[in-house]
Amino acid sequence: MQTAEIRRRWLDFFERKGHTVVPSASLVSTDPSLMFTVAGMVPFIPYLTAQVPAPYKRATSVQKCLRTLDIEEVGKTTRHGTFFQMNGNFSFGDYFKAEAIAFAWELLTTPEADGGLGFDPERLWTTVYLDDDEAFRLWREIGMPAERIQRRGKKDNYWNTGQPGPGGPCSEIYFDRGPEHGAEGGPEADEDRYIEIWNLVFMQYQLSAVRSKTDFDVTGELPAKNIDTGMGLERVAFLKQGVDNMYEIDEVRPVLDYAALAAEKEYGANHDDDVRMRVVADHVRSALMLIGDGVTPGNEGAGYVLRRLIRRAVRAMRLLGFEDEALPILLPASMEVMSASYPELRTDFERISRVAYAEEQAFRRTLVSGTTIFETAVAQTKAAGGATLSGERAFALHDTYGFPIDLTLEMAAEAGVTVDEAGFRTLMAEQVGRAKADAKAKKTGGVDLTVYRSTLETLPAPVEFTGYVDAQNEA
Numbered sequence: 001m002q003t004a005e006i007r008r009r010w011l012d013f014f015e016r017k018g019h020t021v022v023p024s025a026s027l028v029s030t031d032p033s034l035m036f037t038v039a040g041m042v043p044f045i046p047y048l049t050a051q052v053p054a055p056y057k058r059a060t061s062v063q064k065c066l067r068t069l070d071i072e073e074v075g076k077t078t079r080h081g082t083f084f085q086m087n088g089n090f091s092f093g094d095y096f097k098a099e100a101i102a103f104a105w106e107l108l109t110t111p112e113a114d115g116g117l118g119f120d121p122e123r124l125w126t127t128v129y130l131d132d133d134e135a136f137r138l139w140r141e142i143g144m145p146a147e148r149i150q151r152r153g154k155k156d157n158y159w160n161t162g163q164p165g166p167g168g169p170c171s172e173i174y175f176d177r178g179p180e181h182g183a184e185g186g187p188e189a190d191e192d193r194y195i196e197i198w199n200l201v202f203m204q205y206q207l208s209a210v211r212s213k214t215d216f217d218v219t220g221e222l223p224a225k226n227i228d229t230g231m232g233l234e235r236v237a238f239l240k241q242g243v244d245n246m247y248e249i250d251e252v253r254p255v256l257d258y259a260a261l262a263a264e265k266e267y268g269a270n271h272d273d274d275v276r277m278r279v280v281a282d283h284v285r286s287a288l289m290l291i292g293d294g295v296t297p298g299n300e301g302a303g304y305v306l307r308r309l310i311r312r313a314v315r316a317m318r319l320l321g322f323e324d325e326a327l328p329i330l331l332p333a334s335m336e337v338m339s340a341s342y343p344e345l346r347t348d349f350e351r352i353s354r355v356a357y358a359e360e361q362a363f364r365r366t367l368v369s370g371t372t373i374f375e376t377a378v379a380q381t382k383a384a385g386g387a388t389l390s391g392e393r394a395f396a397l398h399d400t401y402g403f404p405i406d407l408t409l410e411m412a413a414e415a416g417v418t419v420d421e422a423g424f425r426t427l428m429a430e431q432v433g434r435a436k437a438d439a440k441a442k443k444t445g446g447v448d449l450t451v452y453r454s455t456l457e458t459l460p461a462p463v464e465f466t467g468y469v470d471a472q473n474e475a
Ligand code: ATP
Pocket: 039, 067, 070, 079, 080, 081, 082, 083, 084, 085, 086, 196, 197, 198, 199, 230, 231, 232, 233, 234, 235, 471, 472, 473, 474, 475
């Protein structure tokens, strides 16, 4: 089943169930505390928090999302894209748990021939929050055996804003890919074998004294309870298309194939190369979608994320052995498949491609100048009888010349020197610390996502952050 067909079935299904179909909002978030739309619920935050009365009781959308938080996972797991589409259905003080669960079950298990997604009910698992007996009972009533309902704690199955206000338990739906993908034991045991496809959030309680995402007091029931759900379109697509991961679906695979063709590599022959091809396929698509939504490369904010995505894609192509300009080959391939759902990509492609190609050319120049600095540093290190490039050198290359650390490491290895990586990381961490302090100072409004925004792009490891959509990200 093509991705566009899954999208169509989704919207038709929820429209039949009385939902207003709302077009995707921009990837650039309208919420001042968020750089990107990281979940389908983001455009609906004012309604979900009852700041603004919702113009409809029920809504559904297929929302363009971008999660920089997942960038290190891309290509390594089967299921994390930087760009992806989240299908959502929402209830604003209208239906609640029973209907949300029933809708999800019906759409997932109705045979394809009857307009559903045709998942084998025997291979679906669910999770509920520890004490959410109501959700447990509802799943049992719908036919889910108790052995396939796992209870999980706050970290996985509780949504809140990190602020006093609405909160509530979640229930997630997983698909079992089978024993060849890992051990038995449900999602609690293995999230690579059991793929999370859909998160149902039950906004049910009033929380007070929120000390952290997992430490708060429940003070009562919300007068109007809301439903917020998110289903990963690419995840359903890869499971329905019988491929191994989301980078091999119809909307992504052509870019991967062009990367392989250009680099004269066979996909599937070497693990590291495969990861690189998947990174290329993901990042090129994300860049296309970001530029499509008006982002241009820059040194901060959304522009910096775009820059980093393009650089990482170009780097990955070089590591695959392809040193010519890559985007003129890859970007049109992505546009061709994505424009079926987003026709504006085709009509706007002249502008989009101009922005993207210029950025690749700029990075190629960076590589040229950085390489000279690098070679000088190596020569000086060797002349002084050393065999290790200092952390300061590596940091300066990164910070001043935009030279990614993995590039420095690789070129150092070729030049027969090592790099003081620990020293480099210390300097990076100090920089992140400064950015964090800076962000704290700049904290505005009720929702502090500035820490996330300012540190994420520079920090090598995933960061924990608190904020509105944190729970969406983690749940
Ligand atoms: P995971 O645990 O796999 O990282 P999540 O719990 O962070 O997923 P949610 O925040 O619950 O994801 O988002 C709702 C749905 O969106 C998920 O069930 C999944 O299907 C999809 N999704 C989340 N992150 C990604 C991503 N980076 N790429 C593709 N799909 C995603």
